Amino acid sequence: MSPFPRLRLTTGEAESAVRGLDAVDVVREALTMPSDATGDESVMSFDAAADELLLYDRVTRQEWRLPASTAVRLWRACLCAAAARAFVAPGVITAGVIGADAMDNASLVLLSRALPGLSHVALYDDEAPGPDGGTRPPRDVPGVRDVRTVRGGDDVVALALMRSAREALLGADLVVLASNATCVAGEWLARGTVLVNATAQDVTDDLHKEVAHLVVDDPRLLSLAPGRRAARMAEPPTRLGQLLGVGAVLRRHRDDTVLVDLYGAGLHQQWFVTRLCRSAHVRGLGRRCGR
Secondary structure, X not given: OOOOOEEEOOHHHHHHHHOOOOHHHHHHHHHHOOOOHXXXXXXXXXXXXXXXXXXXXXXXXXEEEEEHHHHHHHHHHHHHHHXXXXXXXXXXXXXXXXXXXXXXXXXXXXXXXXXXXXXXXXEEOOOOEOOOOOEOOOOOOOOOOOEEEEEOXXXXXXXXXXXXXXXXXXXXXXXXXXXXXXXXXXXXXOOOOEEEEOOOOOOOHHHHOOOOEEEEOOHHHHHHOOOOHHHHOOOOOXXXXXXXXXXXXXXXXOOOOEEEEOOOOOOOOHHHXXXXXXXXXXXXXXXXXXX
């Protein structure tokens, strides 16, 4: 029997723990460290039958269990927030989101912290149309109707549910694709839009023609997706991790459209899970459990 405490995090506790993290810092660390660096600090495995991640943190000498799907969702939220911080110009910002799973409370808080000027998020849930053709409330945000507000950073952000993808993207400075990369037309994008693709699909050729700069989260993952556009390009795309926190400028013109393709959005990112569990530890979250 292990002498170290075994702790289990619920989905709600994991969402509370992620609020204690700086999404940009965590993403920069995860994307720039050597691929085997976390082996010195933590060991992670996946229990497919229970849909749980098992993490042993050598630093805190604790063992953790947490829902794998929750860890993936929160890592994706951190990636989206970091990408937005890197490329969205300061000022009053509006965002359009396709896919309700990207706009649970924790994700919206991370995004609003990364973008202090974020005032409005328009959401279209293409996977849950309502009986009148509109959208139902996001599945992870019970009680939401047409509009709600959430306090994430210093400001209150309004979240509106839209009846179509086109309505959600109207005039948006930031567009996040969380569930469907093929339902957006290039002509719907405003000038200078930052487009974050957090799906497992390529955007359409029509949409890609509007892109002036292509950025990927982790080029090491390109070999795992030979059919994706970035993996087939002769020149490697720009790396997101290199542009976080260093003041690098990618866009030459404010009207340039940037596509950030998140190849690792659906993965169990070990360094992120390690940081998440340490945040939970500091906050006294988690309950002791057996094997």
